[in-house]
């Protein structure tokens with residue numbers, strides 16, 4: 109299927125989605141987030157996909173929600189038909205592993221979509237920010253909630269209240285990104301990570317993601333109890349017996365990916 113605002117390809121078991129609105133620094137218009145949600149739904153159903161990489165251009169991962177579109181909205185229209193709840197959240201709801209590969213600007217909704225991914229690999233040129241306050245609004249796609257969980261209250265307040273950008277080095281130091289790599293290596297490194305994930309047992313990778321995400325939602329005692337139950341349930345999978353047998357037999361494991 110042809111898309112207008114994103115490019116989609118698969119390489120082995122990895123799905124790659126590239127934002128493609130160069131004329132607007134990949135601003136996340138309704139058409140783009142609808143196309144993104146459509147592809148993620150298809151990838152989720154596709155047993156051949158084990159991991160997804162979400163990326164943009166060298167200059168911009170995404171410069172935020174499309175301000176020219178937002179300008180025309182009012183309270184009632186946003187309340188009745190909220191794009192952030194309807195299409196953007198498809199990234200947060202996606203159950204398979206998804207990596208953001210960020211180069212250039214990841215601002216406003218761009219930073220928020222990156223934070224909805226499981227982890228962010230950044231190029232040395234990446235710049236993160238929540239500049240919505242300069243537009244007379246605040247982050248509206250999870251930024252006030254996910255940013256403090258990622259970088260702590262002090263940095264999150266600093267970024268959301270001043271609207272300043274954080275470079276890649278500060279983002280790594282603060283825990284917003286998992287690794288920083290030279291710009292020319294970004295996609296290769298993200299693909300390597302995605303391929304490493306995509307050959308693992310898919311149900312185990314999905315359960316691991318679900319379990320780590322629980323850490324953001326519930327207390328330690330409940331979280332550990334949840335983890336223990338999921339861990340125990342994995343002993344019902346053939347992938348558990350294959351993984352452990354392979355280790356004992358000193359050979360590579362061949363997981364079923366389903």
Ligand code: CAA
Pocket residue numbers: 131132133135136171172173174175176213215216217218220239240243246247248249251
């Ligand atoms: N929405 C719509 N168009 C955008 C855009 C956005 N978020 N960001 C950039 N563009 C457009 C510009 O209007 C410009 O288009 P024209 O050539 O037609 O004028 C084109 O992209 C190139 O942008 P600039 O000329 O501004 O490029 P620059 O290199 O001088 O500056 C920038 C780059 C600092 C990222 C600047 O474009 C900028 O500040 N963009 C807006 C960032 C922002 O405020 N993001 C938050 C959006 S609101 C939001 O995201 C709400 C939410 O929480 C969900």
